[in-house]
Structure formats: C-alpha cells, structure tokens
Amino acid sequence: MSKLKSLIITLLISLMFPINVFADKSDDTFVAAFSRELTQLDYHYGTKTEFLILGDMIDSGLFYVNREDLSYVPDIASDYKIVDDTTIDINLRKNAKFHDGSNVTADDVVYTYNFIVKNEKNRRSKKIKGWMESIEKTGKHSVRFKSKYPYANLFNDLYRIKIRKNGIMGTEGNWNDSAQLNELNGTGPYKVVSFDPGVEVVLVRNDDYYGGPKGMPAIKNVIIRSIPDMGTQQAELMSGGIHWMYNVKKDIGEAMAKTGKADYQLGPSLRVGFLVLDAGGYSGEGNPITKLDVRRAMNHAINRDSIAKNLIGGPAKAVHTACNPVVFGCFQDVKKYEYNPEGAKKLLAKAGYPNGFDLDLWSYRDKEAAQAMAEDLGKVGIKVNLKHGKLSALNKARKNREIRAYFGTWGSTASPDTATISNIHWRDPAKGDRNLSGDPKVNELMLGAEQTLDVEKRKSLYAQGLKLIADQAYWVPLWSYSEGVLSSKSIDFKLDPDGYPRLWNITWK
Amino acid sequence: MLRFIAGRLIVVLSVGLTLSIVTFFLLNYVIDPAQAIAGEDALFEEIEQIREQYGFDRSITIRYFEWFSGIFQGDLGISYYWNKPVISLLIDRAPETITLALMSVSVTILISIPLGILAALNPNSLIDRIALGIAVTAQAVPNFWLGLIMILIFALAIPIFPVSGDKTLFHFVLPSIVLGASSVPAVMRLMRTGLLDVINADFIRTARSSGFYGWRLVFNHALRNALLPVVSVLAVQLGNKFGGSVITESVFAINGLGRLALESILGADIPTVQILVFVFAIIFLFFNLLADILNAYLDPRLRL
Numbered sequence: 001m002s003k004l005k006s007l008i009i010t011l012l013i014s015l016m017f018p019i020n021v022f023a024d025k026s027d028d029t030f031v032a033a034f035s036r037e038l039t040q041l042d043y044h045y046g047t048k049t050e051f052l053i054l055g056d057m058i059d060s061g062l063f064y065v066n067r068e069d070l071s072y073v074p075d076i077a078s079d080y081k082i083v084d085d086t087t088i089d090i091n092l093r094k095n096a097k098f099h100d101g102s103n104v105t106a107d108d109v110v111y112t113y114n115f116i117v118k119n120e121k122n123r124r125s126k127k128i129k130g131w132m133e134s135i136e137k138t139g140k141h142s143v144r145f146k147s148k149y150p151y152a153n154l155f156n157d158l159y160r161i162k163i164r165k166n167g168i169m170g171t172e173g174n175w176n177d178s179a180q181l182n183e184l185n186g187t188g189p190y191k192v193v194s195f196d197p198g199v200e201v202v203l204v205r206n207d208d209y210y211g212g213p214k215g216m217p218a219i220k221n222v223i224i225r226s227i228p229d230m231g232t233q234q235a236e237l238m239s240g241g242i243h244w245m246y247n248v249k250k251d252i253g254e255a256m257a258k259t260g261k262a263d264y265q266l267g268p269s270l271r272v273g274f275l276v277l278d279a280g281g282y283s284g285e286g287n288p289i290t291k292l293d294v295r296r297a298m299n300h301a302i303n304r305d306s307i308a309k310n311l312i313g314g315p316a317k318a319v320h321t322a323c324n325p326v327v328f329g330c331f332q333d334v335k336k337y338e339y340n341p342e343g344a345k346k347l348l349a350k351a352g353y354p355n356g357f358d359l360d361l362w363s364y365r366d367k368e369a370a371q372a373m374a375e376d377l378g379k380v381g382i383k384v385n386l387k388h389g390k391l392s393a394l395n396k397a398r399k400n401r402e403i404r405a406y407f408g409t410w411g412s413t414a415s416p417d418t419a420t421i422s423n424i425h426w427r428d429p430a431k432g433d434r435n436l437s438g439d440p441k442v443n444e445l446m447l448g449a450e451q452t453l454d455v456e457k458r459k460s461l462y463a464q465g466l467k468l469i470a471d472q473a474y475w476v477p478l479w480s481y482s483e484g485v486l487s488s489k490s491i492d493f494k495l496d497p498d499g500y501p502r503l504w505n506i507t508w509k
Numbered sequence: 510m511l512r513f514i515a516g517r518l519i520v521v522l523s524v525g526l527t528l529s530i531v532t533f534f535l536l537n538y539v540i541d542p543a544q545a546i547a548g549e550d551a552l553f554e555e556i557e558q559i560r561e562q563y564g565f566d567r568s569i570t571i572r573y574f575e576w577f578s579g580i581f582q583g584d585l586g587i588s589y590y591w592n593k594p595v596i597s598l599l600i601d602r603a604p605e606t607i608t609l610a611l612m613s614v615s616v617t618i619l620i621s622i623p624l625g626i627l628a629a630l631n632p633n634s635l636i637d638r639i640a641l642g643i644a645v646t647a648q649a650v651p652n653f654w655l656g657l658i659m660i661l662i663f664a665l666a667i668p669i670f671p672v673s674g675d676k677t678l679f680h681f682v683l684p685s686i687v688l689g690a691s692s693v694p695a696v697m698r699l700m701r702t703g704l705l706d707v708i709n710a711d712f713i714r715t716a717r718s719s720g721f722y723g724w725r726l727v728f729n730h731a732l733r734n735a736l737l738p739v740v741s742v743l744a745v746q747l748g749n750k751f752g753g754s755v756i757t758e759s760v761f762a763i764n765g766l767g768r769l770a771l772e773s774i775l776g777a778d779i780p781t782v783q784i785l786v787f788v789f790a791i792i793f794l795f796f797n798l799l800a801d802i803l804n805a806y807l808d809p810r811l812r813l
Contacts, residue, residue: 037772039590039591039592040591040592045592047547047555120558120562121562123547123555123558123559123562124555125558126554126555126557126558127554127555130554177592178592181592196764197591197593198591198764198768198769198772199764225762226762227673227762228759228762228768228771228772229653229759229760229762231653231657231660231760232657232660232672232673232760232761232762235657235660235661235664235665235672235673236672236673238665239664239665239668239672241671241672241673390539390540391544392539392540392541392544392545392777393539395541395544396541
C-alpha cells in the first residue's frame with residue numbers, strides 16, 4: 001500500500017511540476033509568438049500573414065522577394081528568360097530538394113501549377129487561372145509558362161505558389177486538399193518536426209537546403225507558439241519564454257524596451273491608409289463628393305503629417321499617392337494637397353457648400369486616426385458621422401453601394417509592386433466594388449500597367465494613372481504604416497524595408 | 510419526480526434549439542464569413558472563391574436547415590477555420606477545459622467555504638468584514654485583469670508558475686485561481702447565510718445542550734445541513750466554468766474550448782461557433798437541471 005501511495009505521489013509531482021527550462025541560445029532554440037493561431041501548415045490554404053511567414057520557412061516558390069531592394073529574385077528558379085509578352089522560360093535549381101530528400105524537378109512544378117488551377121477548392125485557383133494559359137515541361141529542370149495576356153504581377157504569384165511534390169496532393173478529379181495540412185514535405189530552410197494546430201509548430205533547420213536568396217538559417221531550432229493575448233506574449237518575453245513578438249503598438253513597445261529586457265523596433269510597413277471617395281456617385285443622388293472641389297477640399301482638410309506622427313507613430317509618413325512610395329511603380333511626382341483648412345473652406349464654398357455638409361465616414365481600424373480625421377473635416381464644415389465597425393459591415397455596405405467615403409488600408413504583404421494595391425482598388429467596377437472613381441481612364445491606366453512586361457511602359461502608365469488619381473482627388477491618400485517588433489536581447493533581428501518579418505534570417509547575438 | 514425531470518428536459522431542448530437559431534442568424538448577419546476566413550487583405554478573387562466554396566452565397570435559411578439536419582445525422586460539420594470535423598476539435602480541446610473547470614471549482618471551494626464559515630461564526634466582526642471584502646473584490650475584478658496581475662506577480666516577480674501554456678497541471682494553477690475567484694462571493698455568502706440559519710436552529714440548540722461546542726458542533730452538526738444549498742450552487746458554478754473560460758483560456762494560452770470559441774468567433778468559423786454555443790448552453794442547462802433536481806429532492810415543495 002505504501003509503495004502504491006508513493007508511486008501515486010511521484011506521478012502527481014511529475015505531472016504538477018514542469019521542467020522549467022527555457023529554450024534559448026544554449027540549445028540553439030528560438031521561440032516566436034503569433035497572436036493568430038496557425039491552423040495548418042499548407043500556405044495554399046491560408047491567406048493571412050502568419051501563414052506566409054511559416055510558408056517561407058518551410059516552403060519555397062519559384063521566386064522570392066529580396067529583403068534589401070524588394071525586388072523579385074529567383075528562388076527555386078535559378079534563372080529565367082522573358083521570351084515574349086506572354087511567355088516566360090524558367091530554369092530550376094538542380095540542387096533544390098524536398099524535405100524527404102528527393103530532387104525538385106520540372107514535373108513537380110508542372111504538377112503544382114496544374115493542381116492549383118484545376119482544383120477549384122484551392123484558394124489561389126481563380127487568381128492563377130485568371131492569367132495562366134499553360135505550363136509545360138521543357139526539360140528535366142526547366143518549364144515554360146504561357147499567360148493569357150501580358151501579366152506583370154506574375155512574379156508575385158510565382159513567389160506565393162509553393163512547390164509541391166508530384167502526386168502528393170492527389171490526381172485530377174481526386175485532389176486531396178488536406179494532404180499537407182498537418183505534415184508538410186516542403187522545400188524551405190526549415191523542416192517541420194511537430195505541429196499542434198493552434199498551439200505550436202516546432203521546426204528544425206533543413207541542412208540539405210539549397211540556400212538560395214533566403215540564405216541558410218543560422219538558428220537550428222525554431223518554435224512558433226500561438227499566444228492570443230498580447231499581454232501574455234509580453235510576459236513570456238520578459239520571463240524568457242519567447243524571444244520575438246510582432247504587431248506591437250508604439251506605446252507598449254517603448255514601455256517594454258525601457259525595462260532593459262527587450263529591444264523594440266518600429267519599422268516601415270507596406271501598408272498604407274487612404275480615404276476612398278465616391279466620386280462616381282454610386283451611392284445615389286445629391287452626393288457632394290461627386291464635385292472635384294469638394295474632394296480637393298477633403299484632401300486639404302486632413303492633417304496627415306500630424307496624424308501619422310502622433311497616432312500611427314514610428315516611421316509612418318504622410319503619403320500623397322494611391323500606393324506606398326517604396327513599391328515598384330509608385331510614381332511620386334503628383335499633385336500634393338498640403339494641410340490647408342482655409343483653402344479647404346474656400347473650395348467648399350466654391351463648390352456650393354459654404355456651410356459644409358453631413359457625411360457618413362466608414363472605418364474599421366485605427367479608430368483614433370479615424371476620429372482625428374473626422375475632427376479635421378469638421379473644422380472645415382464637413383460634419384462627419386463616423387461609422388466605425390467591423391470590416392465585414394463596411395464591405396457589405398460598399399457592396400450595396402451605400403458608402404460615400406470610407407477609411408481603408410491595404411497591406412500588400414511581401415508584394416512590392418503597385419499592381420497589388422491597384423489591381424483590387426482600380427479594377428472595372430463591374431468586377432469589383434472598390435473603384436468608386438467612375439472614371440474608366442483610371443482603370444485603363446492602372447490595370448493597363450499590369451498587362452505589359454515592359455518595365456518602362458509600366459512605369460509610364462502608373463505615372464499617368466497616379467497623376468490622374470491625384471489631380472481628380474479620387475482618394476485622400478493618408479499615410480504609410482509601421483510595424484512594431486519586440487525581441488529578446490539575445491537575438492539579432494532587423495526589420496526589413498517592407499516590414500515583413502523574415503524570421504529565417506534571425507541570428508543569436 | 511420523473512414528470513419534473515421530463516419537464517425540465519423539454520425546457521433544456523427548447524432553449525438549445527432557440528439558441529442555435531439565434532446564433533446562426535446573428536453570426537451570418539453580423540459577419541461576412543468569406544471575408545473573415547480570407548483575412549483583411551485578401552484579394553477579391555480569394556474572397557469570392559471562399560464564398561462559393563463554402564456556399565455562403567446561398568440563403569441563410571437553407572444553410573441553417575442543412576446544418577440542423579446534419580446534426581440529427583450525427584454530422585456536426587467541418588470547421589472552416591481548422592479544416593477539421595468539429596467533433597474532433599471538441600474532443601481535442603475538452604480535456605483542458607474540464608481540467609480547468611474542475612480545478613477552478615476546487616479553488617472556489619477552498620477559498621469560499623472556510624471564509625463563509627469564519628464569517629458565520631463571527632457575524633458582524635472584523636473577520637466577517639474582511640471575508641466580505643475579499644468576496645466583493647473577487648467579484649468586482651475582471652478575469653483578464655486578474656489574470657495579468659497574477660502573471661506579473663507569480664510568473665514574473667516571483668517566478669513560481671509558468672506564464673502560459675497547458676502542458677502540465679502546474680500550468681493550470683494560476684488560471685484556476687483566476688477563474689475560481691469569480692465564484693467565491695456567491696458561494697461564500699451562501700455558506701455564511703446557511704450556516705447562520707443553521708446555527709440558530711432548534712436542533713443545534715439541542716446539540717449544544719448535549720455538550721457539543723465549537724468546531725465539533727460546526728463540523729458534525731451544522732455544516733452538513735448548511736452545505737446542501739451550497740452544493741447545488743456549486744453545480745451551477747461548474748456549468749459556468751465550462752462556458753466562462755473564454756477569457757481565462759485566452760490570457761493563459763490554454764488550448765481549451767473557451768479559446769476555441771474565441772478563435773472561432775474571430776475566424777468566423779460558423780460551424781464551430783454554432784456547436785460550441787450549443788454545447789456550452791447544454792452544459793450550463795444540465796448543471797442547472799442537476800441543481801434543480803437536487804433542490805427538488807431536498808425540498809418536495811419544489812416538485813409541485
């Protein structure tokens with residue numbers, strides 16, 4: 001009896017007390033925390049940033065976004081040749097391997113793209129099918145893509161589609177969408193050791209990794225934990241339970257850095273904020289915003305510099321274009337509307353609104369910034385009723401053409417090309433609901449720039465389009481955003497110019 | 510008694526059905542599930558593809574009836590967010606919530622019963638006031654705040670407990686205290702009032718005249734009678750713990766049903782939210798039913 005009793009007590013004690021040893025430099029284990037949970041491993045079935053980060057760690061595409069100059073560079077591809085406006089030949093690295101040790105060949109690439117376009121359940125199917133005419137194997141390590149029309153944002157898609165081993169997702173008509181959700185045979189710099197959905201994913205460096213533009217990771221083991229509460233993440237960081245967390249607001253980050261136990265970096269992000277104005281009059285009769293002077297007045301009324309500096313913080317800056325100035329094609333020599341409330345009042349009076357008018361302004365994030373804008377607009381006579389709520393409510397109202405003005409933002413995560421923001425915001429109103437300009441010329445120029453591979457021609461079209469948008473004040477471009485990261489003193493992490501956290505480049509100090 | 514139980518069961522099922530309808534229509538009205546699944550910066554094509562893929566473009570009524578008929582065939586649906594059957598999610602997550610609920614009720618018992626006894630034995634004294642103060646404070650403090658304070662003190666300043674996670678029973682200590690504290694006032698007050706009533710009852714006077722005094726009198730005679738209503742309240746509190754663990758599980762990163770509920774709501778995972786609301790409601794109603802039956806058993810007047 002006493003033996004049984006002591007056995008039970010021993011068992012209870014071992015259950016009660018964890019071995020409280022934190023992962024760190026001594027065992028070459030880096031721990032990061034995400035607020036949003038990783039529900040599966042296959043990037044093709046997730047669209048959020050966290051899935052892209054994990055995807056870049058365990059998977060690779062044909063191309064990659066270079067961290068220094070934000071250009072697309074070959075990844076599994078070794079080099080490429082643009083044959084004509086609709087044909088591109090790609091050679092593959094001969095040393096690229098899947099985690100199971102097999103070589104990546106043209107068959108795998110052809111299979112992957114066919115799987116994406118022929119499997120309608122795949123979330124990227126429609127997008128890729130939109131431009132891809134065909135893919136064919138031209139050699140053991142070479143493929144040819146043919147597109148339906150010249151498509152400039154091609155490299156972004158070639159980056160986002162991760163290469164799958166031939167046959168691993170099933171066969172046509174019998175696709176297995178869940179094949180790689182919980183275990184993944186990828187090609188990235190890390191391999192999955194274990195995955196507990198919503199809790200953590202444990203990775204180990206892939207010593208057979210081909211290197212490529214991501215480089216060979218310096219840290220051997222990585223654990224990504226899902227910790228929903230930011231306060232808990234901070235406590236874990238202070239206690240040594242994690243080394244890295246992101247999406248940290250300026251005030252919190254600075255307060256944490258003052259403790260001396262963590263570094264805080266506030267870097268640029270590709271996200272930009274803007275007001276979309278119903279210049280086309282989609283929301284019905286009697287809309288003052290259809291008048292150019294009113295839209296220009298709104299551009300002059302908002303103190304972008306002050307809001308960017310005081311409410312957004314960090315490297316956030318006022319922008320004057322309908323894109324982030326750091327991305328390709330974001331031509332900056334456009335009409336700029338400086339903060340000028342008196343000028344705004346005069347423009348309103350000229351447009352026939354000397355006493356201003358009432359306006360419902362919709363927003364879904366950064367409520368303080370939205371309130372500040374409402375206040376600025378109020379100072380020139382535009383009495384704003386701020387309708388701040390869920391993004392889905394805004395989307396619904398926009399779809400029903402009930403919106404005259406809304407405060408939108410766009411992240412363009414790891415997509416350093418104006419095409420990413422312009423494609424969705426300036427497309428033909430029959431194919432989307434965000435282009436409220438009512439001006440077919442904007443659509444022609446901004447989407448026209450996507451339909452040629454000629455870099456100079458693209459730049460010229462974007463320049464014309466962005467000038468037109470600014471001249472006609474179809475938007476009130478607001479500011480770029482910033483990305484805040486808290487990291488342990490033991491690691492060396494630098495925020496890249498696009499704010500996209502490349503965890504595989506972290507090193508120990 | 511059987512008729513009483515049958516009547517209560519009908520009420521439980523009616524509430525469950527009403528809840529499922531209200532939840533389904535509210536969720537679909539308030540959020541755009543396609544947008545929520547795709548994320549903030551998803552492309553138009555991706556959102557529309559999700560809308561078609563999951564059938565969100567069909568009417569809400571049709572989708573509700575499909576879901577409802579599935580339930581009767583034992584199909585709880587597939588989670589959009591986790592790409593898994595909802596039933597397997599429930600099975601995976603339930604042990605953490607059950608552990609947390611049982612441990613937090615234990616915390617409630619350990620704090621509230623002694624406090625209630627002390628307060629009853631010393632009515633209107635300093636001890637009574639301190640006990641009442643503790644109870645009121647525990648009720649007034651929000652769970653998330655108490656959770657963070659506990660982490661600051663017992664995981665950072667005095668690093669005894671882990672900050673978050675659920676790998677060992679040790680990880681459940683702080684969250685159990687946080688979750689258990691909120692039930693302390695109700696149980697403690699009931700204990701105090703019940704014991705005060707019993708102490709003044711005739712049979713206690715008789716026991717006293719037979720030579721029973723002090724703690725012996727309290728434990729052997731008074732407490733047994735005073736505890737009966739407390740047990741039924743504890744049953745209700747246990748039901749509360751299952752459904753009330755959303756914030757606590759999120760603060761302490763415990764991978765239980767409460768956190769699943771929050772993740773599913775934020776991810777617009779309608780099949781999972783539907784089932785969770787239903788399950789939480791049924792658990793809550795079940796424990797209420799248990800309390801009703803217990804009370805009816807003890808007091809036959811309630812069966813009428």
